[in-house]
Amino acid sequence: MQSKSNANLSAIVLAGGQSSRMGQDKALIAIGQRTLLQQVCEVAQHCADVVYVVTPWIDRYQPLLGESWESASSHRSENSTKIRFIQEHPLSQDDIMHGPLVGFAQGLVHVETEWTLLLACDLPNLRVEVLQSWLMMLPNVDAQTIALLCKNSNGWWEALCGFYRRRSLEKLKPFIEQGGRSFQRWLDQELVQELPISQPDILFNCNTPADVEQARKLAR
Ligand SMILES: Nc1nc2c(ncn2[C@@H]2O[C@H](COP(=O)(O)OP(=O)(O)OP(=O)(O)O)[C@@H](O)[C@H]2O)c(=O)[nH]1
Numbered sequence: 001m002q003s004k005s006n007a008n009l010s011a012i013v014l015a016g017g018q019s020s021r022m023g024q025d026k027a028l029i030a031i032g033q034r035t036l037l038q039q040v041c042e043v044a045q046h047c048a049d050v051v052y053v054v055t056p057w058i059d060r061y062q063p064l065l066g067e068s069w070e071s072a073s074s075h076r077s078e079n080s081t082k083i084r085f086i087q088e089h090p091l092s093q094d095d096i097m098h099g100p101l102v103g104f105a106q107g108l109v110h111v112e113t114e115w116t117l118l119l120a121c122d123l124p125n126l127r128v129e130v131l132q133s134w135l136m137m138l139p140n141v142d143a144q145t146i147a148l149l150c151k152n153s154n155g156w157w158e159a160l161c162g163f164y165r166r167r168s169l170e171k172l173k174p175f176i177e178q179g180g181r182s183f184q185r186w187l188d189q190e191l192v193q194e195l196p197i198s199q200p201d202i203l204f205n206c207n208t209p210a211d212v213e214q215a216r217k218l219a220r
């Protein structure tokens, strides 16, 4: 894996949700030696100066990503990016699971860099080289553009693997306050630039036990 080439980028990794299709917390599922969450955080560490893990369950994940994991990681010496946990809060008393858009907004409040790499925790095929090639595009993005994302074959934005401007929060806050919870609906209102993608399999995400089997086969 290449070492980090870029400064001035934050990453947000989302680790919440119900994992209802998986039937168990998918962040903790191992593909090979490490869990999905560990793998995604490691990729994020190679791209960004700081990695925020946004989750309602810090206690659950801290042992995986805290000192013990860092000292056990063979990549640690070439990679000094710190992981910071952001405690996610319900928006109201009856808010049980608000979904990734609200988690992202709660993480973005803490970001200090102009651009953030947002990643779901269920992406086993991410490639550092591809993310790094995308982040070279950031300095030339039009000032009005709030995000750089891939499109999937249905024409929807792949919202949970791409780059967002910090000031997108100014647009996101009122959208959430008005009850918006869908990334697609929010992004439909905004200026988004499309990222080129030659290997769509890097966006494969593990939602079901069958997806995990497929990811494990590929990792062998
Ligand atoms: N922090 C946070 N992350 C979330 C939340 N909901 C979903 N995510 C994350 O968003 C990413 C994509 O979510 P999904 O693949 O739909 O996961 P999910 O909602 O747990 O799974 P399903 O219940 O099967 O839809 C994963 O990284 C989830 O951990 C949330 O409320 N808070």
Ligand SMILES: [Mg+2]
Pocket: 120, 122, 205, 206, 207
């Ligand atoms: Mg998913």
